[in-house]
Structures are given as structure tokens and as C-alpha cells.
Amino acid sequence: MIKTVLVIVLSVAFFGIIFFLYVKKRLEKQLNYYLSKNNKKNKK
Numbered sequence: 001m002i003k004t005v006l007v008i009v010l011s012v013a014f015f016g017i018i019f020f021l022y023v024k025k026r027l028e029k030q031l032n033y034y035l036s037k038n039n040k041k042n043k044k
Helices: 002-043
Strands: none
Touching: none
């Protein structure tokens, strides 16, 4: 019983971390895109 709970908790934590890193990378990419777009507009 404890093994099953431990496996479930560890797998959820593992996939949660992977999902968090994926979302963080996507948001960082999108933010850099909009910031560079805004900087180009301000320089004109």
C-alpha cells in the first residue's frame, strides 16, 4: 500500500516538474518575442 502511494506521488511530482519547465520555457520564449517586438517599435 505504501509503495503504491509512493509511486503515485513520485510520478505526479516528476510529471509536474516536467510540465512546469515546459510552460516556463514557452512563456519565456513568448515574453522575449513580445519584448523584442516592442523594442523595435520604440526605436523607430
